[in-house]
Amino acid sequence: MSASSRDSLAGAGWQSQEPGTYRELMPPRVAKLSWLNPSTLWKARNGPLAALLGDPTGTDRQRWVRRQLDAGAADADLVIERDDPDEYSFVLIADTGEGDDSQYAVVPGLLKAGAGTRFAVLSSDVLYPVGSANEYGTKFFQPYRDYDAPIYAIPGNHDWYDGLTGFMRVFCRAPALPPAARPRPVVTAAWWRNLLWKKSDVPDDALLDEARKLRSAPAQAASQPGPYWALDSGPLRIIGIDTGLLGGIDKAQGEWLRRVCLGPRPKILVTGSPIYVDNEHHPCAIEGGGTVDDIVRDPKHNFVAAIGGDIHNYQHYPVDVDGRRIEYVVSGGGGAFMHATHTIPRVTVGGVTEEQFRCYPLRSDSLAFYSGLYGRRLRLRRLFGLTPDEAGAVLAQRLDMKPTRATGAAVTLRTRFVASALGAPPRPHSRARMRLPVRKVLTQVISPGGATYSPPFFKSFLRLDVSPAGVRVRCFAATGMRGQELDPPVEDEFTIALPPAGNL
Numbered sequence: 161m162s163a164s165s166r167d168s169l170a171g172a173g174w175q176s177q178e179p180g181t182y183r184e185l186m187p188p189r190v191a192k193l194s195w196l197n198p199s200t201l202w203k204a205r206n207g208p209l210a211a212l213l214g215d216p217t218g219t220d221r222q223r224w225v226r227r228q229l230d231a232g233a234a235d236a237d238l239v240i241e242r243d244d245p246d247e248y249s250f251v252l253i254a255d256t257g258e259g260d261d262s263q264y265a266v267v268p269g270l271l272k273a274g275a276g277t278r279f280a281v282l283s284s285d286v287l288y289p290v291g292s293a294n295e296y297g298t299k300f301f302q303p304y305r306d307y308d309a310p311i312y313a314i315p316g317n318h319d320w321y322d323g324l325t326g327f328m329r330v331f332c333r334a335p336a337l338p339p340a341a342r343p344r345p346v347v348t349a350a351w352w353r354n355l356l357w358k359k360s361d362v363p364d365d366a367l368l369d370e371a372r373k374l375r376s377a378p379a380q381a382a383s384q385p386g387p388y389w390a391l392d393s394g395p396l397r398i399i400g401i402d403t404g405l406l407g408g409i410d411k412a413q414g415e416w417l418r419r420v421c422l423g424p425r426p427k428i429l430v431t432g433s434p435i436y437v438d439n440e441h442h443p444c445a446i447e448g449g450g451t452v453d454d455i456v457r458d459p460k461h462n463f464v465a466a467i468g469g470d471i472h473n474y475q476h477y478p479v480d481v482d483g484r485r486i487e488y489v490v491s492g493g494g495g496a497f498m499h500a501t502h503t504i505p506r507v508t509v510g511g512v513t514e515e516q517f518r519c520y521p522l523r524s525d526s527l528a529f530y531s532g533l534y535g536r537r538l539r540l541r542r543l544f545g546l547t548p549d550e551a552g553a554v555l556a557q558r559l560d561m562k563p564t565r566a567t568g569a570a571v572t573l574r575t576r577f578v579a580s581a582l583g584a585p586p587r588p589h590s591r592a593r594m595r596l597p598v599r600k601v602l603t604q605v606i607s608p609g610g611a612t613y614s615p616p617f618f619k620s621f622l623r624l625d626v627s628p629a630g631v632r633v634r635c636f637a638a639t640g641m642r643g644q645e646l647d648p649p650v651e652d653e654f655t656i657a658l659p660p661a662g663n664l
Contacts, residue, residue: 251624431467
């Protein structure tokens with residue numbers, strides 16, 4: 161097995177190695193998506209507008225679902241029935257489609273580690289920046305053309321920036337919705353929202369039909385009933401929910417979720433908004449009352465895991481819920497820019513200890529990556545640039561833990577300054593407040609602007625091997641290096657025990 165980032169600098173992709181072959185999979189010309197470009201931010205304006213002027217996502221989502229039901233394209237429970245054996249495997253990727261180097265760098269390892277899997281689940285943000293149907297060719301069909309199994313998806317907030325038109329056309333073969341009734345010309349929040357709202361792109365069906373040829377093999381055929389669904393496969397029910405623009409679900413979806421969660425079958429939740437992330441608990445509100453996590457924790461629903469995208473890294477929180485273990489996972493490293501992990505404090509949330517917690521990239525690699533980014537942007541490389549060893553040493557001191565990788569680097573005034581300035585958590589009982597507002601700014605502004613086009617990329621995906629006795633979960637890394645394309649390193653591994661069939 162290939163060395164991981166937990167073993168060595170080479171395993172993390174820092175040391176000089178042969179570059180991967182992923183560029184051979186890419187189209188000849190690739191547009192580089194810049195999140196610092198005002199035109200990109202303007203295209204993605206619907207999220208801030210929804211937060212400010214009211215979110216129409218729930219209403220629009222139910223219009224999509226009602227039309228699928230009326231057309232006979234779905235049943236009331238939105239169930240996908242699969243004829244899988246009791247022992248099988250599937251892969252999970254999320255936050256994929258920028259269409260550039262970091263997305264394509266995931267593909268060789270995905271094909272290698274995902275060999276023999278029965279299907280894939282793509283959870284959250286299939287396409288960036290706005291989920292347009294006209295960009296699916298190079299950002300979905302071409303990257304995964306050699307994955308010889310169906311792909312099912314749930315949308316993320318960026319897929320909703322297009323009103324879900326592209327997502328529904330590709331995954332559900334659904335035509336665009338007719339325009340909703342316009343509010344009366346009175347200056348209200350809804351009126352302003354409608355005035356400023358980005359309208360859906362008109363799908364080019366000829367372009368989309370040509371793109372579909374890239375994944376047209378019978379083994380790749382997939383059909384799903386809507387933006388949220390339940391998938392019955394072997395001993396499991398996998399439930400995918402659509403958390404829309406702002407990370408909550410509407411009342412009708414909440415009622416559906418409570419209904420499809422009944423029964424003794426073990427369940428895994430797949431969501432666009434993680435429930436535990438960055439040492440915080442986000443239970444996901446349901447319109448009308450209650451939360452998604454209330455449903456996950458209810459023992460009569462038999463959830464064993466909840467896996468969310470949206471944050472572009474990997475995090476694992478094994479939470480004890482009244483004597484039962486529920487595995488809460490963030491898995492959003494499928495191809496887009498990398499969100500920092502070095503800003504995550506020493507973990508205490510949900511009763512999970514730092515020793516139980518796992519993340520990828522390691523905090524030290526995240527700090528080294530962003531120190532290099534700040535050094536380049538500010539033209540202060542000698543001041544800001546930290547080696548991975550220097551980053552590991554200073555973070556070990558600040559978080560009061562041993563470095564994951566052994567390091568002989570000294571902690572100096574400069575490394576302490578850089579760590580503090582770049583948002584690393586302060587030492588316990590420290591009064592230091594000299595920090596850039598990195599934790600939120602890094603997530604919302606600096607991280608999207610920090611996309612890189614050469615390794616290491618710190619991308620990841622999951623392979624889940626299912627049997628009646630349990631589910632083996634492995635997080636594989638994709639660095640962009642050739643050796644790790646051929647033998648993808650495992651950054652985390654755990655097994656979820658399933659109850660014996662006689663106890664269901």
